[in-house]
Amino acid sequence: MAPLYREMNIQDYDGLLDLWKRTPGMGLSSADRKTAIEFFLDRNPGCSYITVETGKIVACLLAGHDGRRGYLHHLAVDPEFRQRGIGSKLVNISLDILKGMGIGKVHLFIYNDNELGKKFWAALVWELRQDIGIMSLAI
Numbered sequence: 001m002a003p004l005y006r007e008m009n010i011q012d013y014d015g016l017l018d019l020w021k022r023t024p025g026m027g028l029s030s031a032d033r034k035t036a037i038e039f040f041l042d043r044n045p046g047c048s049y050i051t052v053e054t055g056k057i058v059a060c061l062l063a064g065h066d067g068r069r070g071y072l073h074h075l076a077v078d079p080e081f082r083q084r085g086i087g088s089k090l091v092n093i094s095l096d097i098l099k100g101m102g103i104g105k106v107h108l109f110i111y112n113d114n115e116l117g118k119k120f121w122a123a124l125v126w127e128l129r130q131d132i133g134i135m136s137l138a139i
């Protein structure tokens with residue numbers, strides 16, 4: 001059976017957390033607690049999607065924007081379902097939605113040692129920026 005793609009909602013949280021926890025390279029923090037994900041989804045309705053196969057979440061992507069740029073977070077595909085085009089389809093769904101909202105550029109964060117992730121994004125013609133770093137402060 002073909003996998004189903006549908007908009008993410010907060011009732012999906014337990015399945016998402018389970019997938020994120022068993023995905024190497026996924027950096028989880030307090031920003032991934034249920035209330036924070038609910039806040040993110042409420043601020044970015046219609047942008048984040050999941051893939052479901054026989055009732056189980058097998059892939060997901062959080063997407064949103066700040067009114068200026070779009071951002072993608074926590075793309076994960078269950079190892080059993082990789083290299084079938086699911087990751088790229090989720091990305092394309094969210095990019096089409098962000099584009100339709102008037103967003104002209106999208107960014108994402110990737111760990112420097114995530115070689116698989118880099119190959120994936122490069123195949124989708126994303127540019128790994130050499131001119132920008134990230135600076136952070138906990139508040």
Ligand SMILES: CC(C)(COP(=O)(O)OP(=O)(O)OC[C@H]1O[C@@H](n2cnc3c(N)ncnc32)[C@H](O)[C@@H]1OP(=O)(O)O)[C@@H](O)C(=O)NCCC(=O)NCCS
Pocket residue numbers: 023024025026074075076077078081082083084085086087088089108109110111114116117119120121123124
């Ligand atoms: C990266 C990830 C999301 C890819 O998902 P996927 O569903 O397997 O990707 P797709 O099948 O859509 O692949 C799209 C293209 O990416 C490239 N790609 C995907 N997996 C690859 C691999 N293991 N090695 C080399 N290239 C790969 C290929 O060019 C592929 O196109 P092709 O199949 O036509 O050759 C998945 O491997 C994953 O969940 N990784 C762990 C989490 C992670 O690193 N997420 C990104 C955080 S920034």
